[in-house]
Amino acid sequence: MGITERKERERQEVRSLILEAAQQAFIEDGYEKASIRAIADRVEYSPATIYLYFKDKSEIFFAVHELGFEKLINQLLDAVEGIENPIEKLRQQGYAYMNFALENPEMYDLMFIQNAPMEAIFENEEWVCGHRCFEHLCDTVQQCIDNKLIKISVLGVATMSIWSFMHGLVSLKIRNRFKTFPQEHIQNLMSASVEQMIALLQND
Amino acid sequence: MGITERKERERQEVRSLILEAAQQAFIEDGYEKASIRAIADRVEYSPATIYLYFKDKSEIFFAVHELGFEKLINQLLDAVEGIENPIEKLRQQGYAYMNFALENPEMYDLMFIQNAPMEAIFENEEWVCGHRCFEHLCDTVQQCIDNKLIKISVLGVATMSIWSFMHGLVSLKIRNRFKTFPQEHIQNLMSASVEQMIALLQND
DNA sequence: TTTTTTTAATGAACAGTGTTCATTACTTTT
DNA sequence: AAAAGTAATGAACACTGTTCATTAAAAAAA
Numbered sequence: 001m002g003i004t005e006r007k008e009r010e011r012q013e014v015r016s017l018i019l020e021a022a023q024q025a026f027i028e029d030g031y032e033k034a035s036i037r038a039i040a041d042r043v044e045y046s047p048a049t050i051y052l053y054f055k056d057k058s059e060i061f062f063a064v065h066e067l068g069f070e071k072l073i074n075q076l077l078d079a080v081e082g083i084e085n086p087i088e089k090l091r092q093q094g095y096a097y098m099n100f101a102l103e104n105p106e107m108y109d110l111m112f113i114q115n116a117p118m119e120a121i122f123e124n125e126e127w128v129c130g131h132r133c134f135e136h137l138c139d140t141v142q143q144c145i146d147n148k149l150i151k152i153s154v155l156g157v158a159t160m161s162i163w164s165f166m167h168g169l170v171s172l173k174i175r176n177r178f179k180t181f182p183q184e185h186i187q188n189l190m191s192a193s194v195e196q197m198i199a200l201l202q203n204d
Numbered sequence: 205m206g207i208t209e210r211k212e213r214e215r216q217e218v219r220s221l222i223l224e225a226a227q228q229a230f231i232e233d234g235y236e237k238a239s240i241r242a243i244a245d246r247v248e249y250s251p252a253t254i255y256l257y258f259k260d261k262s263e264i265f266f267a268v269h270e271l272g273f274e275k276l277i278n279q280l281l282d283a284v285e286g287i288e289n290p291i292e293k294l295r296q297q298g299y300a301y302m303n304f305a306l307e308n309p310e311m312y313d314l315m316f317i318q319n320a321p322m323e324a325i326f327e328n329e330e331w332v333c334g335h336r337c338f339e340h341l342c343d344t345v346q347q348c349i350d351n352k353l354i355k356i357s358v359l360g361v362a363t364m365s366i367w368s369f370m371h372g373l374v375s376l377k378i379r380n381r382f383k384t385f386p387q388e389h390i391q392n393l394m395s396a397s398v399e400q401m402i403a404l405l406q407n408d
Numbered sequence: 409t410t411t412t413t414t415t416a417a418t419g420a421a422c423a424g425t426g427t428t429c430a431t432t433a434c435t436t437t438t
Numbered sequence: 439a440a441a442a443g444t445a446a447t448g449a450a451c452a453c454t455g456t457t458c459a460t461t462a463a464a465a466a467a468a
Binding site: 112113114115118121126127130131134151152154156157158160161163164165166167168169171172175176177178179180181185189190192193196197199200201 | 370
């Protein structure tokens, strides 16, 4: 009776084909232009077929944003590989986060700016991939605290401050609000800000 | 020949009626639901009429976001009235910024998160209201630097860092990404983060 | 093998969006 | 009173997300 299993396997295969197409449509054309019809065209299915595999657009975007988190988490892990000093870990994770955002602006948009993927999470449900990613920041910051390397001693305050700073930095850039700074200095200012923030955090 | 003047006056009146309606539609229903037809309904005009007064939706939203900046600038000014200490000014402006964002999330969204209003600015044009608002932060930070009250000495780095931190804080909150923190502690953590950041900035 | 049942995919439609344009209604000028 | 100019609109176009009755294909039962 392997027939139902094969059917299920085929179903999952089509599902991930759609997901792949959605991700690509999204990365290439951004949130606004990645319509159901555009995704359907890529997989050569009818738009209605999409709804046999996903409840609605939010659910598709939620699934895509999970793929984004997988990638980000990997890059965060790669960034600290072989590094012992917790402060240096923090710095490298900061740059990894920034690079991810600037190299994948549409994906970052989906993960941290757009409302859509969050609407797919029910009231009392957990934002699993978000938590998983956040854990890596917590780990590093906790190490900094344990070794008395930073001036903040409350984990929650430290992680919220650091994350907010990094998110503000990249999202203002992505959303074109840094017009208040000279165009040609923005990149340098952003790096300098990261360094400055670490310097401020660090214990003497 | 006051007839053309009267015509012009009437034109401007209708224009600001539409603008008022757009602002309200926006504040009440948010970016997504504030459609041209919804705005037209509020002023009891045909949707096509809107286009006699605004080039497109971006231009409407740009005009609305300017109204938001007027309000924010006023609140920033009110917040520092009578305060001499630059650090205290910075703190109060920080809280004023945060309160504005949390009390007017849809407007803040438009001003600092949405792409639409920025698309109405031509390539080599200036983001006047943005610059005007940013000036107030520059002034305060420059005073802190002049009086050697903060650890950062480069104006650009300081303003970018502080603004990024504040924007990250309120935008992650607005866009529901602080699910990684216990719901009931978020508000307190946000205030604590602002205090912590000022403490880090301050010279001993 | 033929018939019935189950499953998968779709075309067409609905209600909504921003935007355009020929046509109508109204004002001002001649 | 007729002509010219301006303001407002209804209807349409090309999109959007989503639904549903109908069709095509595969599996199960006869």
